[in-house]
Structures are given as C-alpha cells and as structure tokens.
Amino acid sequence: MVRYKKLTIPFKILAVSFLVNLLWEFIAEFSALVYNTNAFALLFQEVSAYIFQSIIFYYLFKDSALKKIALFSIFFVVIFAIINGIFLQTPYSSFPTYVYLLTNGLSVLFCLFFFKQMLQYPLVIDITKQSVFWFNIAILLFSATMFFNMGLTNYYARHKWGKDIIFYLWCCNQPLLIILLGVSLLIDNRKVRTQNGQ
C-alpha cells in the first residue's frame, strides 16, 4: 500500500489491473472445471486487460492524437468483442481468436509508438531505471510473441496438438510478462519521473 501511493497514475492502474487479471484467472479456472470451457472468462479477461492497457498508454502518450486513439480503441475492441461473440465466434463454439488478434496487434502498435516517443524525448536517467521501458517491453514481448499463436488457437485445437504449443509459449511468456511488469511497478516512482519531466 505504501508502494502504491508512490506510483504514478498509469502504474497505479497497472497495479489494479494485476489484481483484476488474477481474479479473471480464478474465474477461468473455475469455468474450466465446472462448465468444461473457459473461453467466455478468457474473453472477458482479454478485453479487461486491454482496457487497462489502453488507459495506461493514454496516460503515457504525450501526443494528443495517440491519446485519443488509445481511448477510442477501447470502444472499438469492446464493440468488436460483442459482435464477434454474437455473430462470428460464439464463446461455446470456438475460442475468440479474432479478439486476441485485434488486441495483441493494437498493443504491439502502441508499444512501437511508445518506443518512438521515448526516442523523441529521451530522459537523463538510465533506461533500465525507467519503469515505462520495462512496461513497454513486457507488453511488446508478450503481444508480439502471442499474436499469431493465440490467433491460431482454433487451428491448433482442430489438429489436436495445439495444447503443446500454447503451453510451451505460455510457460515462456506468462512468467516473463509478470516479472517485467513487476519490475516496472517496483522501480516506478512519482518523484523520479517528475524530476525527469514526465
């Protein structure tokens, strides 16, 4: 809680998103056990994770156009997820891969835009001591690597060998994502970022 107070607004949002994500993980596990599918819970988890991520990017971007895009993309993704769930990939018939492709694709784009912003406005402090850097590489690594594979989940499932691939990638990426985001939360400090003009 003491650490939370020292965080900047985007990283406070990140800390909250961690807890929300954990909650969705439990719900997904529960759904898999009781209803034999967790597609519905995973869809909500993905959409909520994307909403949090976009709000974080909204706070991190300096460019007003990018800020608007980050906010607008939330409505776009939510509407697309609803349309996809009703007309294209219903939760009980298939995995919502289109939603994953869209959210991961947008995340990669936002990360690249943010890297560009970092180059435009370099800070004096070492890059490894910048929380935004760790946050960005966490999202980039996870989204870029999982982009095709989450999108191909239905294909893997049809060919009965998808679990191995997903499991392999998940084992590599999920802990890495948590560690990198954890690092960003640990080193984020309002005072340091204010001193550096962010």
Place this chain on the structure above:
Amino acid sequence: MGNDEEIRFAVLSATLLFAAVIGFIIYFVILYRNRQVKNKQEQDEREIAFRQELLQTQIEIQEQTLEYISKEIHDNITQVLSFVKLSLASVSNTLEDSKKAKINESRELVAQTITDLRDLSKSLSFEHIAQIGLVKTIEKEVEKINKSDFIKISLLTEGQIYSLGEQRELVLFRIYQEAINNALKYAGAKHFKISLQYQADLFNLTLEDDGAGFSPDLLNNKNGSGLRNMENRAVLIGGKAIIDSKPGNGCRINVSLNPFKQLYTDGGPHPNSFS
C-alpha cells in the same frame, strides 16, 4: 507437412519471433543510449550558449552604465568644476592676500579633481580602449596608479603586440580592473605584476599580487562572485581563466586564449552598443 513437423515449425517460428523482438529491444536500448548522449550534448551546448548570452547581456548593461557615468563625469561634473575653478579665479583677484592664497589652494584642488575625474571617465569608457588598444590603456592606468603610492605595479609585455578585437580587449581590461580592485580593496597588496604575452597562436594575461590571498573555497561561495565573474568573462571571449591563490600567498590570475578562435559573440554588436 506432418503433425510433428507442424509443431516443430510453429515452435521454431514462435521462438524466432521471440528472438527477433529481443533483438529489437537490444537495438532500441543502444539507440536510446546514443540519443541520450546526443541529447545531453545538445543540452550542454544550449546551456553554454544561454550562459554566454546572459553574460553578454550583463556585460552590455554594465558597459552601458559605465559609459553613461563616464559621459556624465566628462560632460557634466567636470564642466561644472571648471566653471567653479574660473569663478574662484575671478573672485581671488578682488580679495586680500591671505584669502587669495586659500582660494588658489582650492582652485588647485579643483583642478586636480578635474584631472582625476577625466582619467576616471576615460577608464570607464570603452571608446578609449577601442581607440588606443589594451596595452596602451593598461600602461596609462599603471602610470596613474603608480603615482598614488598605494601599490607598485609593474607591467611586462612580451612578443609582437596584435589586436585581439574590441570585445576581447574590453573584457580583458575589465578583468584587469577587477583584479587590481581586489588587490587594493581586499588583499592589501603592495606589489602587482601584469604580464601580457603575445604569441603566434596564444595570448596570455597574467595578473599577480602579493596580498593576503584567499582560500580556493572562496570561488564557490557568494563572496567570490567577482572572481567567478572573471572566469565567466574569460569563457565569454573564448578563453580560460585560472585563479590560483592560498591564504598568505597572494593571488595569480592567468587568462589565456587563442586569438584566432571564433568568438561566440563575433559579428554581434559591441557590448557597449545600444540596440
């Protein structure tokens, strides 16, 4: 393609993608660090330029003030005093001898004051330095101060004298004035040495006194603003000032500069010019 092959291909492509992203991040870190270095250099350059601009403005204001005082002394005060001298002369003719002697004494004092004020006016004005150059101006100053018996000044000039440009010479003269002022006012020095070395690619001005000296810490506190000002002025003309002193050991100030180095302020107006 069989299932095993497809799995291998998918795992391989995912791993390659992961490696590519890692490669991109490493490239980004290198790029970012280079940008940080470049940014720092640009920031330093901006700071130096700003500092020089600020100093230039300060000097401009100072020179304008000195010029104003110089003109006031020359055109107003000395004129009034000359009138007083003339009046005294006309009055003395009508008085008896004892009073006449006192009036004549006062006239001599007024005449001396007029001469002193004219000298002061010349030393304050940049026009004088521009006209006769740094060496001659210092020579005249030395001659005047040596008459006072407060301090013994020696001047040594080495090499073929060349012009350093109005701005540089004016700034060097102000550094000299600051140093002599410090030697008289704070150090209680009895001897002051001035050395001007004109080499082909280097000019050196050395000012030495045998006064009380000071601790090097003085340069970093507010009482040392005059000394820091000398350093800043030297930077402004593309030179470097080294101030060396210890308590009881006097003070040595060395200003060195490359006479052919492009001045930041080159092409700009004279410090004393009105915009």
